[in-house]
Amino acid sequence: MTDQADFLLARIAEDEAVARAAFQQVKERVVGGWYWSDAGDAVFLDDTPTPVACGPWKQPMHQPSAQHMVRWDPERVLAECLAKRRIVESAQRAFRGREEFGRSPLERGAASGFGLAVTLLAMAYADHPEYREEYGLSSASSNIGAEQLRDH
Numbered sequence: 001m002t003d004q005a006d007f008l009l010a011r012i013a014e015d016e017a018v019a020r021a022a023f024q025q026v027k028e029r030v031v032g033g034w035y036w037s038d039a040g041d042a043v044f045l046d047d048t049p050t051p052v053a054c055g056p057w058k059q060p061m062h063q064p065s066a067q068h069m070v071r072w073d074p075e076r077v078l079a080e081c082l083a084k085r086r087i088v089e090s091a092q093r094a095f096r097g098r099e100e101f102g103r104s105p106l107e108r109g110a111a112s113g114f115g116l117a118v119t120l121l122a123m124a125y126a127d128h129p130e131y132r133e134e135y136g137l138s139s140a141s142s143n144i145g146a147e148q149l150r151d152h
Helices: 002-021 063-071 074-101 105-123 146-151
Strands: 024-026 029-031 034-036 042-045 051-054
Touching: 002 074, 002 105, 034 063, 042 063, 051 063, 074 105
Parallel strands: none
Antiparallel strands: 024 029, 034 042, 042 051
């Protein structure tokens, strides 16, 4: 659990750093939310006319890509990172508790459930150079291709 948890916490920290870097100063406030323009030509910082991304010159943006960007704005990414961090930290406590206080069925169940959650979270980083096969499920069940990810 320790290596896997450390790997996952490091990836979460990287995601947080990238999201924080995407926040922008607008007048006297910092903005991290994004919205899609009604004109269909750009993604903007919340409550501003400041573009984050736009389509080719005088052409609309690819709408599914723009909507994806808006859905994963920096504020959302930070919320996801916080939730993932809490899952990993809860798993670490569950495993420590199991070692310190014995192995009651409840403790084994909690540790097992949290361990599975951490494994599933780590699978999102399978393309990272530091990812190790033992962080994921067995290769037969974790061999998820791009088509399967898109269709689920």
